[in-house]
Amino acid sequence: MSHLSDTSSAALPDYRAQSPAVAARFAKIKERPVVLTIDKLTRTFPSADAAAGLVTALNQVSFDIHRREFVCVIGPSGCGKSTLIRMIAGLDEPTSGRMLVDGAETSGPCPQRGMVFQGYTLFPWLTVKKNVMFGLDMAGKSEAAAESEARQWIDLVGLSHVADAYPHQLSGGMKQRVAIARALAPNPRVLLMDEPFGALDAQTRAQMQSHLLEIWRNVDVTILFITHDLDEAILLADRIIVLKAHPGEIQEIIEVPVPRPRSLDQLQSPEFQATRRRLDELIHPKLHTPAERLPIVRLTQLGDDVE
Ligand SMILES: Nc1ncnc2c1ncn2[C@@H]1O[C@H](COP(=O)(O)OP(=O)(O)O)[C@@H](O)[C@H]1O
Numbered sequence: 343m344s345h346l347s348d349t350s351s352a353a354l355p356d357y358r359a360q361s362p363a364v365a366a367r368f369a370k371i372k373e374r375p376v377v378l379t380i381d382k383l384t385r386t387f388p389s390a391d392a393a394a395g396l397v398t399a400l401n402q403v404s405f406d407i408h409r410r411e412f413v414c415v416i417g418p419s420g421c422g423k424s425t426l427i428r429m430i431a432g433l434d435e436p437t438s439g440r441m442l443v444d445g446a447e448t449s450g451p452c453p454q455r456g457m458v459f460q461g462y463t464l465f466p467w468l469t470v471k472k473n474v475m476f477g478l479d480m481a482g483k484s485e486a487a488a489e490s491e492a493r494q495w496i497d498l499v500g501l502s503h504v505a506d507a508y509p510h511q512l513s514g515g516m517k518q519r520v521a522i523a524r525a526l527a528p529n530p531r532v533l534l535m536d537e538p539f540g541a542l543d544a545q546t547r548a549q550m551q552s553h554l555l556e557i558w559r560n561v562d563v564t565i566l567f568i569t570h571d572l573d574e575a576i577l578l579a580d581r582i583i584v585l586k587a588h589p590g591e592i593q594e595i596i597e598v599p600v601p602r603p604r605s606l607d608q609l610q611s612p613e614f615q616a617t618r619r620r621l622d623e624l625i626h627p628k629l630h631t632p633a634e635r636l637p638i639v640r641l642t643q644l645g646d647d648v649e
């Protein structure tokens with residue numbers, strides 16, 4: 343287990359402290375209309391262990407997201423992140439609770455919400471352009487209108503040069519850029535992203551984070567982004583919703599004090615590090631007493647000299 347030295351962590355500012363510019367940005371965000379309201383959302387599943395009854399994947403989760411806000415949801419594996427975003431996308435039904443888009447209660451999938459998954463979900467038999475046109479065709483646009491709009495979205499994600507290629511001809515990062523263009527093309531109010539860069543290598547992932555921030559600066563869309571990567575959440579988000587598991591509940595909602603525009607250069611800044619330390623405390627709580635440690639079964643015949 344690694345330990346920050348007390349002196350370095352004591353030198354960090356409080357993660358709740360905001361510079362005047364950051365505080366002004368949050369004040370402006372809160373003045374904008376609420377696009378998405380999640381109201382006491384609960385989802386239970388039958389347990390795999392029949393005797394255990396029901397598993398509460400999410401319990402009474404409530405939050406609001408303002409127009410053009412970028413919100414990340416973070417939490418340990420199994421805390422209900424995918425369950426939450428699938429319900430918001432209309433791919434699953436809550437056991438109880440409500441969701442509102444622009445103040446109107448909604449259920450079921452609809453074009454107001456676009457979704458990007460971790461796995462590549464492009465249609466392999468369609469070109470990049472036809473993949474992006476798909477939702478526009480479904481919305482009843484003429485072929486010419488769909489094609490010209492698709493071209494604009496493909497330009498925006500920087501893929502004009504491969505508009506006629508097929509998904510298997512693209513790298514992982516390019517496929518996710520097509521997936522983002524496809525999700526944005528029908529002009530959703532909210533873009534929902536479930537660990538979209540989780541399968542990419544570190545360098546491509548960093549590039550995709552910058553691309554996404556750039557896309558978001560140019561499009562009037564609100565983003566709800568799920569990740570289990572602490573740095574990714576801090577780099578992208580205005581606010582971070584921290585979930586805990588069993589049952590999935592909100593632990594804390596953090597206003598990220600790192601100024602925009604963001605870049606990887608800020609990783610070492612005091613605000614970034616202070617936020618990271620807080621997320622670490624919430625998500626990786628230290629094992630305090632020996633009784634909380636995992637029982638270790640010794641599988642080696644070597645003596646104690648290995649320690
Ligand atoms: N379709 C399902 N049937 C039964 N249990 C499920 C189902 N989907 C999720 N769960 C359970 O709900 C909890 C949260 O899962 P999930 O939302 O996938 O978490 P995360 O995405 O945060 O890793 C887990 O305990 C998981 O086993």
Ligand SMILES: [Mg+2]
Pocket residue numbers: 423424425
């Ligand atoms: Mg998940």
